[in-house]
Amino acid sequence: MDFSWTEEQERLVGEVTEFARNELASDLVERDAQGSFSRDLWKRAADYGVLGWAVPVDQGGAGYDLVTTVRLLEALGEGCPDNGLTFGLGAQMWGVQTALLHFGTPEQVERFLPASMAGESLTAYCMTEEVSGSDAFGLEGTAIRDGDHYVLNAEKVLITFGPVADAAIVFAKTNPEAGRWGLSAFLVDANASGYTAHPVESKMGLRTVPFGKVSLRDVRVPKDQLLGKEGAGASIFTFSQGWERSLVLAPQLGAMQRQLDDCVQFARTRVRAGQSIGKHQAVSHRIADMKLRLETGRLLLYKTAWLQQNGRPNLMEAALTKTYLGECFRDSCLAAIAIHGGDGYKTAQGVERDLRDAIGGLIYGGTTDIQRNIVAGLLGL
Numbered sequence: 190m191d192f193s194w195t196e197e198q199e200r201l202v203g204e205v206t207e208f209a210r211n212e213l214a215s216d217l218v219e220r221d222a223q224g225s226f227s228r229d230l231w232k233r234a235a236d237y238g239v240l241g242w243a244v245p246v247d248q249g250g251a252g253y254d255l256v257t258t259v260r261l262l263e264a265l266g267e268g269c270p271d272n273g274l275t276f277g278l279g280a281q282m283w284g285v286q287t288a289l290l291h292f293g294t295p296e297q298v299e300r301f302l303p304a305s306m307a308g309e310s311l312t313a314y315c316m317t318e319e320v321s322g323s324d325a326f327g328l329e330g331t332a333i334r335d336g337d338h339y340v341l342n343a344e345k346v347l348i349t350f351g352p353v354a355d356a357a358i359v360f361a362k363t364n365p366e367a368g369r370w371g372l373s374a375f376l377v378d379a380n381a382s383g384y385t386a387h388p389v390e391s392k393m394g395l396r397t398v399p400f401g402k403v404s405l406r407d408v409r410v411p412k413d414q415l416l417g418k419e420g421a422g423a424s425i426f427t428f429s430q431g432w433e434r435s436l437v438l439a440p441q442l443g444a445m446q447r448q449l450d451d452c453v454q455f456a457r458t459r460v461r462a463g464q465s466i467g468k469h470q471a472v473s474h475r476i477a478d479m480k481l482r483l484e485t486g487r488l489l490l491y492k493t494a495w496l497q498q499n500g501r502p503n504l505m506e507a508a509l510t511k512t513y514l515g516e517c518f519r520d521s522c523l524a525a526i527a528i529h530g531g532d533g534y535k536t537a538q539g540v541e542r543d544l545r546d547a548i549g550g551l552i553y554g555g556t557t558d559i560q561r562n563i564v565a566g567l568l569g570l
């Protein structure tokens with residue numbers, strides 16, 4: 190087993206970290222407080238190529254393999270303290286682009302992918318409803334065929350980019366009798382008649398990426414905007430969520446590296462009663478545990494990405510990765526706050542923001558309870 194990176198990978202990692210540090214870190218305290226999304230930063234990230242990293246070269250992307258891509262996303266998360274922005278980029282790459290690339294017709298890919306990679310068009314991924322979250326396939330939205338169109342009626346909630354998206358992948362029932370096999374996915378323009386994007390909803394963390402409700406009332410969608418085959422909605426959801434679960438927390442590892450470096454520096458230089466606080470085992474062991482979480486999280490993420498890249502089954506690893514990285518970041522955030530004492534509790538310091546952001550990672554893409562259900566099921570329980 191070879192754990193080394195090539196010179197080219199090392200070079201890219203260095204460049205991405207620098208780019209993120211210099212270009213994607215501005216005004217974060219204010220944007221977090223206001224809950225405002227910066228389309229300018231989104232465009233900067235897109236212009237740098239982030240949204241094309243994992244897209245094949247013949248589709249206009251960089252064609253990086255998934256292990257390289259997660260390493261670059263980690264570098265992005267290390268340089269860019271805006272966890273909302275890096276989460277949004279991941280959601281777009283793994284939820285939306287994966288579904289398009291693997292299930293879209295050439296025309297659909299041509300219409301949506303270049304604009305997505307260029308950061309000119311944002312697509313929301315609309316599954317969750319008031320009546321269905323963890324039991325995702327229990328949704329009630331419908332898409333009834335009417336000649337060359339489908340007529341969509343659905344209320345989608347907690348939708349990342351919902352308030353600002355230009356388009357949406359919407360999951361709805363085309364055959365209510367057939368359970369999960371009666372679900373289909375549609376590419377819907379946000380300016381279609383009957384489509385309403387509701388205002389941004391305030392939330393605990395990840396406040397720099399908007400989420401909210403999307404309503405569809407008798408929205409007529411041409412049948413060529415069906416994504417995949419009719420009845421393939423559950424497969425599209427399961428497939429794209431598998432990618433998201435495997436890869437979306439990569440930037441959080443970078444955030445954990447940033448946090449660790451900051452805590453080491455702080456513990457070395459903060460002096461109390463004549464010695465640095467890092468000399469206290471209570472503090473230094475917290476930092477050692479942060480390092481342990483970071484290194485073990487890395488191994489799990491890289492293995493999961495490698496399995497995904499090589500087309501090997503990784504249901505188990507994906508669920509473990511989502512759970513473990515999510516909980517590691519939360520625990521390291523709590524440790525970082527404890528290490529910083531009262532300063533860690535201050536908004537301007539940024540340490541508490543990481544904790545608020547980390548909680549989102551325990552919920553979106555399937556809660557950690559649901560990930561544990563998957564693991565237990567695969568273990569035969």
Ligand SMILES: Cc1cc2nc3c(=O)[nH]c(=O)nc-3n(C[C@H](O)[C@H](O)[C@H](O)COP(=O)(O)OP(=O)(O)OC[C@H]3O[C@@H](n4cnc5c(N)ncnc54)[C@H](O)[C@@H]3O)c2cc1C
Binds near residue numbers: 316348557
């Ligand atoms: C930041 C953020 C972004 C999101 N973005 C999107 C998006 O872009 N598109 C989208 O469609 N959705 C999105 N969601 C919604 C997200 O997928 C759901 O919140 C999540 O799947 C949980 O569903 P729920 O909120 O309905 O909770 P519920 O399903 O009501 O769960 C409530 C609690 O019960 C537990 N629970 C429920 N069922 C079980 C079970 N079978 N076994 C064990 N425990 C269980 C859960 O773990 C949780 O603790 C987002 C959510 C967040 C927080």
